[in-house]
Amino acid sequence: MVAFLKYSLIRLALFVPLFVLFNFLGTGAFLAVICAGVIAFAVSYLFFQKQRDDATAAMRERFSGRAKPIRTASEVEDADAEDTLVEQNPDVAINNDKRPGSL
Numbered sequence: 001m002v003a004f005l006k007y008s009l010i011r012l013a014l015f016v017p018l019f020v021l022f023n024f025l026g027t028g029a030f031l032a033v034i035c036a037g038v039i040a041f042a043v044s045y046l047f048f049q050k051q052r053d054d055a056t057a058a059m060r061e062r063f064s065g066r067a068k069p070i071r072t073a074s075e076v077e078d079a080d081a082e083d084t085l086v087e088q089n090p091d092v093a094i095n096n097d098k099r100p101g102s103l
Helices: 001-026 029-049 047-062 073-088
Strands: none
Touching: 001 029, 001 047, 029 047
């Protein structure tokens, strides 16, 4: 995920100065966005292949179904608390497959 963020920041660092330059030249906001986007894309495509490949690999891994789920600290803490309670009370059965209110 860091590789994707790094590549995105590189492209943003290319886009913003180009956008400001085209806006300064008086091309208009819409045309400045288009020109800056096309040039930033071309430069990043030609000169940042390694970063692009790393970002692609990171996204492929993330969406492949093999990646570990991202959990927040509070979710991890809740899961640990649940595990502790289950271990302390082995006679209590937990069935998470049921919908609330159904028997």
